[in-house]
Amino acid sequence: EIVMTxxxxxxxxxxxxRATLSCRASQSVRSNLAWYQQKPGQAPRLLIYGASSRATGxxxxxxxxxxxxxxxxxxxxxxxxxxxxxxxxxxNKWPPLTFGGGTKxxxx
Amino acid sequence: xxxxxxSGAEVKKPGASxxxxxxxxxxxFNNFYIHWVxxxxxxxxxxxxxxxxxxxxxxxAQQFQGRVTMTSDTSTSMIYLEVSSLRxxxxxxxxxxxxxxxxxxxxxxxxxxxxxxxxSS
Numbered sequence: 310e311i312v313m314t315x316x317x318x319x320x321x322x323x324x325x326x327r328a329t330l331s332c333r334a335s336q337s338v339r340s341n342l343a344w345y346q347q348k349p350g351q352a353p354r355l356l357i358y359g360a361s362s363r364a365t366g367x368x369x370x371x372x373x374x375x376x377x378x379x380x381x382x383x384x385x386x387x388x389x390x391x392x393x394x395x396x397x398x399x400x401n402k403w404p405p406l407t408f409g410g411g412t413k414x415x416x417x
Numbered sequence: 418x419x420x421x422x423x424s425g426a427e428v429k430k431p432g433a434s435x436x437x438x439x440x441x442x443x444x445x446f447n448n449f450y451i452h453w454v455x456x457x458x459x460x461x462x463x464x465x466x467x468x469x470x471x472x473x474x475x476x477x478a479q480q481f482q483g484r485v486t487m488t489s490d491t492s493t494s495m496i497y498l499e500v501s502s503l504r505x506x507x508x509x510x511x512x513x514x515x516x517x518x519x520x521x522x523x524x525x526x527x528x529x530x531x532x533x534x535x536x537s538s
Contacts, residue, residue, distance in 0.1 A: 310479075343524035345462075352512055352528035353454075353462065364526060396462055400516075400523025404476045406452065408462040 311335055311399050315409035321417040322387050330412045332380040332397035341401035344373055344382045347411075348393045356395075357382065384414070392416055419444045421451075421513050421529035428535045434501040437532045439513035446494040447471040449515040452525060453487065453498045457509045465511070468496060469518060500534075508536045 312335040322328045332342070340360040345353035355364040357373035360380060370385040384391055397409040424438040439451060453465040466477035468487040475487040486499045500507055511532045514525035 341522070347462075352531055353514075353525075354528075355524060355526045358522070358524040358526075398462075398524065403523050404464075404467060405478045406464040406467075406523045408454075408464065411461045 310405055311338060311402055311407050313397055313399055313407050313409035315395075315397055315412050317412060318410070319413045319415060321415050323417045324387055324389060326387055326417075328384040328387055328391075328414050330382040330384075330395055330414070332375075332382070332409050334378045334380075334399055336402075337377045338399040338401035340376045341399060342373075342375070342380050343398045343400065344371075345396045345398065346391075346393045347396065353396065387414070419515075419527045421515065421527055423511075423513060423529040423532045426533040426535070428537065429503050430538055431504055431536055433503050434499060435503060435534055436497055436499040437511050437534070439496045439498070439529050441470075441494045441496070441515070444515075446491060448518055450518050450523075451487075451489070451496045452514045452516060452523075453485075454512045454514060455509040456512070456531075457506070460509075463509075465498070467516075470494075470496065471518070503534075503536045505536050507534065509534060 314333045316331045342360045344357040347353045361373045372383045374381050394411045394413045396411050420442045422440045427435050452467045468475040470489040488497045513529040516525050
């Protein structure tokens with residue numbers, strides 16, 4: 310099973326600033342990596358797939374990069390609606406699908 | 418508009434079983450896997466398993482083997498998750514989510530609203 314590790318667990322950012330979230334895989338997942346956003350009481354929402362492709366309707370301030378074992382989600386100019394928990398997920402070798410533990414982006 | 422609509426909240430006693438449903442609408446049912454993902458209160462996302470609606474073959478995470486059963490009904494576009502021998506640790510929100518069957522990519526572009534399962538004596 311591929312283990313996904315996210316850092317930091319919590320990120321405090323001021324509105325308008327940039328947030329950089331990291332995700333590491335225990336072995337190469339090539340570019341088969343997705344990012345999800347989850348707000349309290351809601352289902353996760355797909356933001357990025359294929360490590361860097363934005364899902365339909367996702368604003369351009371969200372961008373993903375990386376391949377192999379190291380990945381980054383960058384959120385430029387944070388808006389109030391972006392404060393949420395973000396999860397990475399690998400789908401290179403499944404089953405099982407595996408998720409990272411999440412990064413909570415909170416207001417500084 | 419693609420939708421996955423799940424059944425309502427359940428309260429069960431330890432040792433009982435629960436069956437949660439997920440109805441798919443506005444897309445070709447047989448073209449997408451359906452995954453189940455659960456989330457314990459305040460915790461992260463945990464993959465439970467996946468079913469291919471076409472044919473009904475399923476694969477489960479190792480920790481759920483023998484206690485979880487996923488089934489599909491193509492005539493009604495419904496997917497079911499049954500969890501047996503419930504214990505307190507199974508208390509969670511259970512989500513269904515779809516992923517493309519033909520390219521075998523496992524990312525999910527559409528999710529159900531979640532079904533809260535409470536396990537309490």
